[in-house]
Amino acid sequence: MGKFLKIALFLFFIVHEIGAQDDYLYFVNETNEAMYSRLNIIDNARKELFISYYIFGNDDLSLFFLAILLDKKAKNPDLDIKILLDAGGCRIDRQYLYYCEQKGIEIREFHAIPKLMVPFKSISIKKFLSALQNFNMRMHDKFIIADTIAFITGGRNIENTYYGMSGRNFNDRDIYFYSKSLTTDVRKYYLKLWNSKYVQKITYFNKHKNSKSFKSAETELNKKINAIKRNRENYEILYKGFHPERIGLPFKKAVFLSSYDQSTDALNPVYLSTSLANLMFKVNKSVLIQTPYL
DSSP states (O other): OOGGGGGSOOOEEEEEOOOSOSOEEEEEOSHHHHHHHHHHHHHHOSSEEEEEESOBOSSHHHHHHHHHHHHHHHHOTTOEEEEEEETTTBOSOHHHHHHHHHTTOEEEEESOOOOSSOOGGGOOHHHHHHHHHTTTOOOOOOEEEETTTEEEEESOOBSGGGTTOSSSOOOOOEEEEEOHHHHHHHHHHHHHHHTSTTEEEOOOOHHHHSHHHHHHHHHHHHHHHHHHHHTHHHHHHHHTTOOHHHHSEEOSEEEEEOSEETTTTEEOHHHHHHHHHHHHHTOSSOOOOOOSOO
């Protein structure tokens, strides 16, 4: 296990002092809820949707997710949709990403993987060496942030195996946060990372730009979009009734931690571990931790 693997971003939420407030959280446990909650937050977005995922698959669920976003963008052209993907975990064929960008959805990647076969004019020794150095420093963020009002985060990526659509599925959990103050903090972090040196625009080569690839992506995604339109009423019955601000737990305070150190304008795992330790030292009675990795 390389040392850079340990530099992957981890998110910790310390929630306490439950009481009557305007801030709510809802634990998304079931796979059906995981999908409905995402449909809900996307449907309710009016100004912006900021999304980041470590794993983005090349399967039915992944294409369905992109189709949902394309359908939303078509209905609301002014909606600012940004997708940040980890270059190591992104498995979807780039022709689909290229098509989405042509439709107004911005997509960037964290620490691009060095390409062994590139056009001669695109060769850059500096970029190649930099990519090799950062090869095992990956981004594990999992966010959908909407309108500085709500966001979903947790263990699920965008792939069949996280939503009960595969032979073997992961048992994960998300949290739907309905909180303006906390969402504001997460949004600031997202934009810092989006505009940082760690993130680049995706490089598309001719195979992603020629008419055959573009037409293939358009055809496949339009099939998904048309299926969404045909079944919109059925979907809406399921997710329109999902109201985390009504069924969730009220809370007074939550603290968002990441490895982004504002003082140095850099990602630093020591900054995160120190921040977490400082919170732990303040604990008087108990600590509850859930993590797949220890």
